[in-house]
Amino acid sequence: MSCIFCKIICGESPAQILFRDDLVTAFRDIHPIAPTHILIVTNRHIDSVNELEPEDESLVGHMALVAKQLAAQAGIAEDGYRLIINTGVHGGQTVIHIHLHLIGGWLARFALK
Numbered sequence: 691m692s693c694i695f696c697k698i699i700c701g702e703s704p705a706q707i708l709f710r711d712d713l714v715t716a717f718r719d720i721h722p723i724a725p726t727h728i729l730i731v732t733n734r735h736i737d738s739v740n741e742l743e744p745e746d747e748s749l750v751g752h753m754a755l756v757a758k759q760l761a762a763q764a765g766i767a768e769d770g771y772r773l774i775i776n777t778g779v780h781g782g783q784t785v786i787h788i789h790l791h792l793i794g795g796w797l798a799r800f801a802l803k
């Protein structure tokens with residue numbers, strides 16, 4: 691198994707895990723670009739959005755709802771935050787295991803394009 695996120699999910703590699711259930715695991719990004727930067731990762735290895743199937747629809751919805759819950763816990767729900775899924779080379783995806791970035795704690799329009 692060469693995927694770093696699969697290694698984190700199975701406990702082989704360390705991470706600051708904030709949430710886990712049957713479908714997803716959430717942990718802090720190792721190189722945060724904002725005060726809150728959490729990755730919500732599917733427990734099952736899926737390369738990217740390009741590999742999603744119709745039966746994954748509720749899984750993707752679940753990722754968004756977990757992000758909402760973690761944003762509230764981090765105290766950034768009211769101020770707002772970004773949810774980003776980078777996909778493929780042009781999308782800037784560097785880890786080939788689908789993940790949702792939860793980024794907040796600062797005013798995003800001054801920090802990111």
Ligand code: 5GP
Nearest residue numbers: 694705717718719720721776782783784785
């Ligand atoms: P991408 O560029 O694929 O959308 O995002 C990958 C993210 O994973 C990057 O923000 C990067 O900092 C983070 N990352 C890469 N390797 C590790 C790791 O080993 N542990 C953690 N916690 N985050 C990682």
Ligand code: ZN
Nearest residue numbers: 693696735787
């Ligand atoms: Zn993986």
